[in-house]
Amino acid sequence: MAVVSETGARGDGGKDMTIRVMHFGLGPIGTAVARQVAARRGFKVVGAVDIDPEKVGRDIGIVAGLKRRLGAKVSLNALTALRRSKPDVVVLCTSSSLRVVTAQIETILRARVPIVSTTEELSYPVPSNAQWARKIDRLAKQAKAAVLGTGVNPGFTMDALPITLTGVCERVDRVEVDRIQDASTRRLPFQKKIGSGLTRAQFRNRVKEGTVRHVGFAESVSMIADALGWKLDRITDRIKPKIATERVASRFLTVAAGEVCGLVQDGVGYRAGKAVIKLHMEAYLGAPESYDAVRITGSPRLAMKLAGGVHGDIATASIVVNSIPKVLAAPAGLQTMLDLPIPSYVSS
Numbered sequence: 001m002a003v004v005s006e007t008g009a010r011g012d013g014g015k016d017m018t019i020r021v022m023h024f025g026l027g028p029i030g031t032a033v034a035r036q037v038a039a040r041r042g043f044k045v046v047g048a049v050d051i052d053p054e055k056v057g058r059d060i061g062i063v064a065g066l067k068r069r070l071g072a073k074v075s076l077n078a079l080t081a082l083r084r085s086k087p088d089v090v091v092l093c094t095s096s097s098l099r100v101v102t103a104q105i106e107t108i109l110r111a112r113v114p115i116v117s118t119t120e121e122l123s124y125p126v127p128s129n130a131q132w133a134r135k136i137d138r139l140a141k142q143a144k145a146a147v148l149g150t151g152v153n154p155g156f157t158m159d160a161l162p163i164t165l166t167g168v169c170e171r172v173d174r175v176e177v178d179r180i181q182d183a184s185t186r187r188l189p190f191q192k193k194i195g196s197g198l199t200r201a202q203f204r205n206r207v208k209e210g211t212v213r214h215v216g217f218a219e220s221v222s223m224i225a226d227a228l229g230w231k232l233d234r235i236t237d238r239i240k241p242k243i244a245t246e247r248v249a250s251r252f253l254t255v256a257a258g259e260v261c262g263l264v265q266d267g268v269g270y271r272a273g274k275a276v277i278k279l280h281m282e283a284y285l286g287a288p289e290s291y292d293a294v295r296i297t298g299s300p301r302l303a304m305k306l307a308g309g310v311h312g313d314i315a316t317a318s319i320v321v322n323s324i325p326k327v328l329a330a331p332a333g334l335q336t337m338l339d340l341p342i343p344s345y346v347s348s
Helices: 030-037 078-085 098-110 127-143 160-168 188-193 202-208 219-230 311-327
Strands: 009-014 015-017 019-024 042-048 089-090 116-119 146-148 171-180 235-245 260-271 273-283 291-299 302-307 333-335
Touching: 019 030, 030 042, 030 089, 030 202, 030 311, 042 078, 042 311, 089 098, 089 311, 098 116, 098 127, 116 311, 127 146, 160 171, 160 219, 160 291, 160 302, 171 219, 171 235, 188 273, 202 235, 202 260, 219 235, 219 260, 219 273, 260 291
Parallel strands: 019 042, 019 089, 089 116, 116 146, 146 333, 171 273
Antiparallel strands: 009 015, 171 291, 235 260, 260 273, 291 302
């Protein structure tokens, strides 16, 4: 595997080189990552894959909303794109489901290319996804390449960030995280994923189907528990609708009073019968204040609040790009945010 310097540029005999990036999936997050890669020194967009016929065959820069061409076109076939682009790393932004992306990851690893993915269930695989995680780890080791799942949440605000804060504690009794978001500033797929515009009955049905929910609470709770050495009895994940009390709107949706404008979701980890990890999320159109807060009960007691919150779409794209050098330097296999050094902004 290529050696990577701490500044993020690949080193070969002491000479810095550009990291060649292929993008697999060019939805809102995939294109946001592509724009960042195209804008940063030390990175180059060399290829892309997407199933949308409106994107296939077009220059990636145009598809990503840039005002310039990047000289590489979107392909429908992943193997063809991998052969043509010869990437150093693939950014995979296609699905939240580990089961769904496993075949895509297998295709990439056949080319022996490391992967950074926004797949939430890949961030810290839980027992229900163990078979897929084991397969990916085995394939990655055979390919001598690292695979990482990351993002803003899971990947940072509700797991890596509170875990990092506990590094100054001599004792931790409880970890609590709140993530409150005005979803009107987020992309349309996110607004749909939290149920905005649905009736109460539609919301209940979508929750049962699994199409309305934040994916990642079990993963984040498990990551925190393992970092602290806690064996949990159980993890709960409960979802309820946030009902609009007056008409609210984003540039995509208008929600009438009495309709669902978002969701309230809680993930809780229990140890010896006590709730020791509490993750609380509210994401809805018209939230009066956005913020992220972490409270550590222990010694010392810590409380942190990020006013305005961490912007989900910008932060997800950023942590993916900033993690690329860490993944290129990582051991082969399935890695998590617990395994790698803390990512930082990479300018070159």
